[in-house]
Amino acid sequence: MWNNSQSLLNDFILLGFSEHPWLETPLFVIFLVAYIFALFGNISIILVSHLDPQLDSPMYFFVSNLSFLDLSYTTSTVPQMLVNLRGKEKTISYGGCIAQLYIALALGSTECILLAIMAFDRYAAICKPLHYPLIMNQERCIHMASGTWISGFANSLVQSTLTVVTPRCGRRVMPHFLCEVPALLKLACTDTRVNEAELNVLGALLLLVPLTLIIGIYMFIVRAVMKIHSTESRWKAFNTCASHLLVVSLFYFPCSTMYVQPPSSYSHDRGKIMALFYGIVTPTLNPFIYTLRNKDVKASLQRALTKEFWVKTR
Template sequence: MNCVNESIIEEFVLLGFSDRPQLEFPLFVVFLVSYLMTIFGNLSIILVSRLDSKLHTPMYFFLTNLSFLDLCYTTCTVPQLLVNLRSLKKVISYSGCAVQMFMFLALGATECVLLAVMSFDRFVAICRPLRYSVIMHQRLCLQLAAASWLTGFGNSVWLSTLTLQLPLCGRCVIHHFLCEVPALLKLSCVDTTTNEAELFLVSVLFHLIPLTLILVSYAFIAREILKITSTEGRQKAFGTCGSHLIVVTLFYGTAISMYLQPPSSSSKDRGKMVSLFYGIIAPVLNPLIYTLRNKEIKEAFKRLIARVFLIKK
């Protein structure tokens, strides 16, 4: 099948890991278990955050948004990947590819902004504790969450449209396990320098600027924590920020290494590995990081389990 132009393309071949067939079944098992863990972990956080009144705070409101985002993130890629790993015909329809690229871009950009919003929440909680409830009122929280989602999806509309308008030549074979902009740019038969420049610009806006804001917030937070005299107070302050910092490091570290360089300069295997990490592995780790390091969530889980057993009795 040759790609002549978008109007006659019906499907793409996603090569994925077909160059290493001996790994396909082990990878299928790993990704299936990871996907189930992602669903269970993130749904658990959403459920306990909504059912426990003690967690009805801005911090857990944003964490619920992050958990829902991670659910969507993996769902837009993993089911198709699992099908292709157990299928001889590793294809995705043109419309399916377009939707997958749009969602992956939108959710990735949304997470960039949302993580910055979460750092702002921690900044206000630690540096302005007496005014926290006044500053982080419900309306502002809703506005910040909405702005994160709208900005991410608005960015995706623009970049996806520019990418899908490119004429495609040669075989419709994507050397990746998902439809991602850098992989699709390689299929174009025209000069993609402008598209690569636009992708780089967007990556700077959605990666470096939010990351800078996060680092500035945590610089103020660290200075404030060092003023706390009690060891217990410091540990509690570090505890509320530590999980978020780990998630930021995991997400931004891999995303920046993928997008802040021209697509042509990255190897096929490297692009797959990076996408695997921030698109599949990170959403599995996020709920584990937040639950294992967060005493309030662990206590909320205990209360919820106790309520369920009391109801059964």
């Protein structure tokens, strides 16, 4: 009995949308459908990128990394959210909350750097086409991707640890649907100025620095593309960057409003909206953005479906 009581005291209560109970059923359906689409879309991108020889290039190597990242992020947050939307207790265990905090923050940090690397890949392809195979060779791509994942998880280890050790004096109720740094720091019963400073510094490094690099890289790309005389070639060059720019916009706007601010000014309502956006909307839309705007991916999917069809009819 003592262990059960102690366990309950260590649990966190995620109120989520409980202040609007009439919203919970439609939100459950919407989130479930979005999660299914995110699973289907990202798994499809990963499979075609690895199985189709025509997509064996650095660009699709990084796109498949992004899809795996989005797939992992939604899986670390959405199932618990669905359980709480249908349940009465709205709880998450202490261990589950810490795991969710660490994994989600690690994947978000990784995506910040990965998007900057994908911008550099587009720069090398458009501005240095003759040297592109040498610049973005397989070994270098693997090293860049590995460094991105290691950096993201290392950053999460620092931020998560500093957040977890902050005294909460028994406070465990969060008006949120997932465990995030700003929401957990709101529960602190001590001065959190050190945590806020650390959060802002690391947030600026992992959000603003890659974003600044992306903007700078695209300035070079635009300048190079404008020198192309052929309108068709110019449009093709711009089109190869459009998907990446759209993904960057969908990711960086909500993340910047969440993490480059003092947690003391954190708004739970805005936090929930932004978390929904980069936690569900963006991972669901990313594979479709790359599929709908990319002829190579669409052709690869059609080939895969055709092969599957012929295998089943034999």
